[in-house]
Amino acid sequence: MNNQFAPTNDGSLALFDRLESEVRSYVRAFPVLFDRAVGTTLIAADGREYLDFFGGAGALSYGHNNPAFKKALLDYIERDGIVHGLDLATSAKKAFMAAFEQYILKPRGLTYKLQFPGPTGTNAVEAALKLARQVTGRSNIVSFTNSFHGESAGALAATGNKEHRAAAGFPLAHVTALPYEGYLGASVDTLDYFEKLLDDPNSGLDKPAAVILEAVQGEGGINVASVKWLQRLRELTSRHEILMILDDIQAGIGRTGTFFSFEAAGIVPDIVTLSKSLSAIGTPMALILIKPEFDIWAPGAHTGTFRGNNYAFVTARAALETYWSDSKFEDEIARKSAILAAELKSIAADFPNLGLGVRGRGLMYGLVSPKHHSLPALISQEAFRRGLVIEIAGSYGEVLKFMTALTITEADLRRGLSIIRDSIDAVQGSIPASL
Structure with a gap:
């Protein structure tokens, strides 16, 4: 019997150019027909191997086709386990919830209700914003410069990226953007400004229902909030009865060193959004953690056809146990x-001579090029030619973004870094003199 999944051509991308929308993005940066993947290795249709420092934009923190999760999923499929369940009670969902409580919530002294929205991060953010507005009766949300929270209208309104916002096609309202830590320089505590706005009745800031933030901004350029800043923000929001929504979609699930990115600060957000690597194997899944007193949803007030992805429950549980x-x-x-x-x-x-900087936490790091904004893209392109997949981030593309699998071997980590070093050496002479 022929293998229906075997490569059917020589790796040409002509069909994608002809049929797929112009909106496609990553395939332009990495123009190869990928066919298989194992661990931290992507394998093209022509057999060439690429070391993966991209990790599905943070969705593959445990690597590709992790055998522990694959076996659990195959066993579940073999026994005809429920696939699509809406929000019905299923054994897969029950097992995941029990494991999440046992391995994540209880050891950290956290008490949250679990909400399963549609399976994407942006849907989790939409639900979190809706709930915060219901709880407080207020409409305004505070987000931060260089943030990224998703592509649907409500989440996009809280996102800083100019190109993504422009694609909405209509004004994005009911969100006030304030400066993230470090935005005005290391000597300025940006929360002084926020506190002044809240304390002054004539500041013009409508009292927000919630503040939404990433403890480490990924797409924004690996901007890291300090423990002190996070603690002060938590105190400020609590004092003014503003909910804190911690978007842990990219920086969570171990990416910054602990399961949640906010653990080092010792704070407890009112709402936490999770997605990306939550399913552990790359299948869609999202989760919202809600303090019990704020779980005021009416039944069915936020629904979604695919909020019951049981395959994701199976692999997510396997990851927690493993x-x-x-x-x-x-x-x-x-x-x-x-x-x-x-x-x-x-x-x-x-x-x-390049003036490079380094910032990050855990296995979420950026090599920053403040002098030559074009350099990270050149490095990424050269690294790809040498067999390494890595993306860029930041307002100007000035950050080479390291998102390796958390399970990467030390040998592969060092090999990838060696490729980066060689790539920088190869392209440094290509930097335009005007930059």
Whole structure:
């Protein structure tokens, strides 16, 4: 019997150019027909292998086709387990909820209700914003500069990216953007401005229903909020009875070193949004954590046909049982984080003429090029030619964004960093003199 999934051509992308919408994005940066993937290796239809430092934009923190999750899913499919369940009670959903409480909530002393919205991060954000407005009776939301919260209208209104906002085609309202930590320079505490606006009845700021933020901004350029800043923001929102929504869609699920990105600050947000690597294997899944006193939804007030992705429940549970039953996985992330940070600093030091900087937490790092904004794209392109997939981020594309699988081997991590070093050396002479 012929394998219906075997490559049917020589890797040509002509069909994509002819049939797929112009909206396609990543395929333009990485123009290869990919066919298989294992761990941190992407395999093209022609057999060439690529080391993956992209990780599905944060959706593949446990690597591609992790065998622990694949077996659990195949076993579930083999026994005809429920696939589509809306919000019906299923054994897969029950098992995931029990595991999430056992391995994530209880060890951290957290008490949250679980809401399963539509399976995307943007749907989780939409639901969180709707709920905050219902709870407080207010319409305004505060978000922060360089934020990214999704592509649907409500989430997009809270997103800073100019190009994404312009694509909406209509005014995005009911959100006030304030400066994130560091936006006005290291010497300015941007929360002084927020506090002044809240304390002054004539400031013009409509008291917000909620503040939504990322503890580490991913698409915005790996901007890291300090423990002190997060703690002060939590105190400020609590004092003014403003809900705190922590968007952990990209920075959560171990990406910054702990399961939640806010754990180091010791704060407890009112609402937390999760998606991307939550399903562990790349299938769509989103989750909202709600403090019980704010769970005021009427039945069916936020629904979605695909809010019951049972395949995702199966693999998400397997990930919790495999990696989060003790502290070993966090210890391993910390060890590899130290290697990544040290090597990036070494790379920056080896090219002093480029003025490179390093910032990040856990296995979410950026190599920043403030002097030459075109450099990260050149590095990414050269690295791809050398067999490494890595993307860029930031307002001007000035950040080379490292999102390796949390399960990456030390050997692959160092090999990828060696490719980056060689790529910088190869392209540094191509920087336009005017930049």
